[in-house]
Amino acid sequence: MKKKNALKSKKEKAPQNKKARRIFLYLVVFGAGVSVLAIELAASRLLAPYFGSSIFVWGNIIGTILIALSLGYWIGGKLADQHPNVEYLMYLLIAAGILTSLIPLLFQLYTKLAAVNFSFLTFLIAGSFLAMILLFFFPVFLLGMVSPFAIRIMISDLKSSGKTAGSLYAFSTLGSIVGTFLSAFILIPFWGTKETIYLSALILLFFSAWGLKKKPVFFLLILIPIVLYFVTKGDNIKSVAGLIYEKESPYQFIQIIKKDKRYELRVNDGWGLQSIYDPNSILVNSYYDDYSVLPYFEHPNRAKDVLLIGVGGGTISRQYLAFFQDRISLNIDAVEIDPGVIKAAQQYFDLAQQPISIHISDGRAFLEKANQRYDILIVDAYSQQIYIPFHLTTREFFNVTKSHLKEKGILAINVNAASRDSELLNRILQTLKSVYAHVYLSPLGEGYNWLVLASESNLDLGGMKQSVDNPILQPVANEVISGFEEIKADSRYPVLTDNKAPVELLTEKEIFDYLFKKS
Template identity: 30%
Template structure:
């Protein structure tokens, strides 16, 4: 008798299954939204805040309308229709997602709110539909009393949300593409509809369910509608940290992370500099007398680490947090670990905290155009880096910002923060004017100021395998920092400092031997240009930082 009661208690009713599935799907779609929105709008706190807000608003509206009509409309048949409608909309998101994103970009909103229309258009309707399920299920529940029924239903739905969050984060995103993950949640909705309708499924409901399931499969298999840039996609995957793609265009192979190019390699000359800011990595060789051990925080395509390890015969460590990036670098960017090159799949700050090694040079190359890990920007991080540097050690930071004007806030805050720890700080903008660009900030533990003329003299005397005359010409050693904060672990408003860059022109030049000319783009048109233009991936490399 006890065994029978136990099995009965564990068996979920159809309304409870519906609530559980709606929780799984809604939370899974919320996490998936971050992956779909990030390539166009970045993954800043504003983007994630917008995602959470839109999903909560859509669910609340669904709860409200569902609760108002639950006493007269709640039925298994109505829940079947809601799940099929949700699955159909998800199929549309998979198939027309790029077109919908492109349309949403046109809304003239301040940068921090720019992602709201896209999130609302893509994920508001299906989340709203799923919001009806809980009040309908509470009405259909066998529990006695309104309080008991609603409490039980929302508990089951919350458990479903927990399952959806963990399953999407730890299993689906590392294993499947965005389209495939959308397919999973679409098919889950169809399967729930079929289960709730059984055993009175009927030919009509069965036919509708089959049609919706087929549309989901076709949408996922097609990869969606939308114009894409030219180039041959060599490899594409979702990692726990980002969407990753390797694209070949002519002799240039480019690594894209979250839709933005982060490294490029000339296939015919793997150690050549493709982007014209990467030669600046060699400046520290003119600012100290001896470099024997180097740490790169951030790997990407490993342009810098490869060249240092091969040309200078120095020991190079690389801390790259994403193991898939490391694997791709080895498979597609001719990266090989050796006595001189060691790769560690861990975060940069964690690596510095745990290592006992000291370095002559630390290169901080882990920033994205629209996403900066704040833990690598603060005074506390700079102090940790300084502790891991030798007596004459150098910290080199590849910062993306403008050298002056409103869009320079992040650069000047980083400059000010580094100056709190290091006695001398220099900067080298990589482009003319005040456009958003790569600015190389160099901090030295040696308190003696090195003048621009001294750097020129050292460039002429020292044979470091590369002429840095043009790079030295951008020398700066003073910045106004009274209006920007010092970044600290307990307060590092990086997202708000980056915000003024949206809408500003962002320029990345290319070296003469890369085979392409310097190009530029407007940062607030990146999403539209990348979706609608048919230009090459190499030219698109002007839209984001590259390693």
């Protein structure tokens, strides 16, 4: 009688255990999906301070993740046929969780070694790819095995195998969707990149410990990401000499560096200098200074409406206010896409004291909605450190700028190029020429900054030079005039359009040319 009751109890528990296992496996594939996309997005932010966030770095990130997942699906399916049990799957999750926990710590070591052994360009492209392979490939590879294992464990009837596989992949994809939005809109912006990685590891280790709950010792593994979080909590994301401020914004990694009495704003990998503030000098001995002579091209004593796209720390607006505010009515609209940059500049630069109108927006989106026309429109917007956003280099964008300039208004752009023969520089010039009647070019500084001007009116160089009545600005005017040329139409260089504007590819070519020229 007792034996019959035991068998009956066992039969009643079997369906319950089977149902609990199914629910648990759905949660596991969901958690793995969350973690994969959280790790991928965190990878982009972890790499950005050192390697930037260009399309090439993103290509390395996405490509590595897809390779890892593909191999994980393939090899995971084979292993699942050999070991179709939950315990084996949990051991794979443990390995993925531990490897994920170690990513921030190992990345610090990697960047120190890579910076010493790689050249500039190799560091940016090959270095980011190697970082993905060494640090992110293996945990994602293991996570790719989760769905094949879950499918193999859950399939007991071939008639419902398609339904089982489809529902598990749906849950995995749902987890990836949640991981994407959760990481992009909440975890990374408000908590941090390293913290997001540690949370992903915590999720994986919790599920693995729960799956092995008959062996409670595995719950101790949850302590690994927690301990590493506190070990690395006080570390700077990227330590550099003179660092006084660093912050991850939704758009980029921001640093303020103090050199003597001069403050510099840098973003992501720091190769490009975004703004300079010197409390003891208005001029900063950089291309920013050259924008200061633009008001002298046309009636320097008349009121001026100025638009700055990419205000950064307010270097240019500070110079305009210092040189012209006391002599003319000056209205400055300043557009900046990243509120984190504005916050840093208001704290460490003098942006908070500048009487200008700051608009948090993409420059082109701002212009599309604006009704005002300007005397001077300056585009000094760089995304990902050294890349002009492609949508700010196209014929369509320049048509928008033209519609927002007054009759004799001037558009000014700074372009980084290795030489006058640069394809990037010439394609921007020809794109401007397809829109504006007059386009001008002037080499600045060390030879890789080029001031590009465009207007419907002919610019009078001689008149501008004679109008400069501030002795401080006379050397600047001489620099702008030196090598000044008007651009003619040249069919060898295709016009950049919204449909086709390979600006990042052309910029990478500039880096190659610059390094070759330097060597």
